[in-house]
Amino acid sequence: MRLSLIRRACAAAVVLAATMAPAVAAQPDGSGARGGTAALSDIGAKARLLGAKIVPHKLAFRGTTVGGLSGIDRDPCTGEYVAISDDRSVLQPARFYTARIAVDGAGVHSVDFTGTHPILQPDGGVYPPVSTGDGKAVDPEEVRVDPRSCDYWWAQEGDRPKSSDEPVIQPSIQFAARSGAYHGQLTLPPNYKITTRDWGIRRNTAVEAITFGAGGSVLTSAVEGPLLQDGPEPTLQHGALVRVTQHSREGDVLGQFAYPLEKIFTAPDGSSTYPPDTGVPTILAYPGEPSRYLVLERTWVAGAGYKIRLFDATTRGATDVQHIDSLKGQKIVPMRKKLVADLADLGLSRIDNTEGMTWGPALTNGERTLVLVSDDNFAEDAVTQIAALGIR
Template sequence: MALVGAAAVTAVATSLLTVPASAHPGHPRPGVRLIGEQRVPNGLVFQGTTVGGLSGIDRDPRTGGYVLISDDRSDRQPARFYTARFDVTAHGLGPVTFTGTSPFRRPDGATYPPLSTGDGTTVDPEDIRVDPWTGDYTWSQEGERRPGVLIDPSIRTARRDGTFARELPLPANLRMTADRGPRQNLVLEGLTYAAAGTLVVSTVEGPLLQDGPEATPEHGALSRIVVQTREGRQLAQYAYPQEPVFAKPVPATGFATTGVTAILAVDPLDPSRFLVLERSFVTGVGNKVRVYLVETAGASNVANRDLADATGVRPVRKRLVADLADLGLSTLDNIEGMTWGPTLRGGERTLLLVSDDNFAATQVTQLVALGVRLETRMRNGLDVASRLGG
């Protein structure tokens, strides 16, 4: 990648009005508190499946329960989702009770095969949302990029029993080609409905190949927020400025990564304001998880341009809502899913997060409930406090 491209990414990412995680070390941000946390036992077997890899969660208004997606690529059991119940009150988060599971099915009714079959239909599930119009389950998956294998990502909708309902057409720049498109395992992670269900908004976890380098401890990166109608017509793409990786790996040859793992409409009627979850992991250091408030109003539509040279691009505006390291959790794992829970008496809203344990004995499936009362609305770089959700 040309040095001028990397410099442009750094300049754009650092020009935004953001509050660094270290601005209030050791203290939760105003208006955000930890309500409680629960863990799902590692390796829990439910209805013949291994519960794990939970990378997306959404509240189902029809039942008051929740739907969660597993990122099992049909390696253990067929790619699938779960339904569950748990209580959220002002004073705590109750234990998780799973109530059902179903595999996702292809249009021919078969389940999705593992990558090892080589037939090109494998999926890598990441996020899930309840369609506010139909009650169906809309889910994203990352596809695959590896030598000799290119499988496009997708956004598909399943009926509540897992059978295939439809697929959203994706913009051309989100498709896998030899030298353009998404990077391996940095594709469609976040998904949400907006504007009363008329819009489907997704996030690319990391920069496309044509959008410059990935984030490092020295500089951030630009990924994308994609806005489509529920029929799939693209309305816009916006540049999302990722933070630099929060630390250097130990040892220096270790792994360090960051990415956008979830997006959530702040208000179901508002097409321009979202919560975005950035998750980072650094070998020898651990995880960092931050939630940002993002506004797309005033940002450049970058649907028809590459971002390696981001000259003139106005990214979305963002402001830190919560750094989970400040909230007193017992542990902080690989949190990837996010949804609103019930609104509590007095107007406080609950925000629920779930971690993907990667089916590893050294990690945990963690459910976290936050109470969120205040947000920050940005106006020309100035902060104006307002009630969240009214």
């Protein structure tokens, strides 16, 4: 699992190029990432809806309840898909599913589950329910198929407790056999840790997005929301900066960049005590373009529901912030981005809690399919939806 010297040199060159741009003041509202048409001429995909299929609510499959699907990836070894459930071992042990999804230019024709396995701890046991309070629970959020071995890498958010009486569960990126057996975990950068002070990862906004790039030699991760020291979460007036990190396969940080998260799109109507929630639940590397990503931003506002937007983003020219403890007040160049699509504008009949995406098969017209999955949280008023877009 070591990078060759050539691959290390290439990865280092990408990071070096990204840090040579002159620094300018970061714009937490996201405007600093859209510096005009000329600056964005190298990115800007287009999307169209191909179709969607809704999985029956709480579908029973091999002794488990299908739901909570928060991450999805296409398996290059089989052509099937793997999806991870964010059930924190409450209904059944934390687990993933495999499925055949028939997708082409005419839409999503069928979703057929083919297998399920629990995610195992290093000792070979399943993860306990979060309610046990023993500090060993997990919150699975993302899964990727290793393009080299076809084993699974998965990310979990951990838990910053509400009180000092509860255990801290650190976020992690782990790798596992296709059977779910534990194979190891990636060393995370220090600023991805949950600390006992007002520093590090916020509660429920930790590592929720990972993706392979550069032929599998680089794993990129993104935290869902801003670190505590990097400033407040998005508001109606201002966006925020979230950290995106490029790792080597053995955990070395090749570069860390600030992605500009959009401000909240509308005010809540007072129908819920829950505040607006927004963040980056998934990120996807472009094949053959190690600095370019599709980034999904998911926002929920009481009374307005979900807004799901896709952005084409690049680390090229962005400041490497891995050694900057706090982004507040710092003069940096954030990642540039350009809107690809607001799902509400594509004609999708149901906009729900979309949290996972993966590249699907290529189409004959030159488009790549993008397969999306929504996390129903096992709630009666939500859906598990598999949608497909054509990306050009």
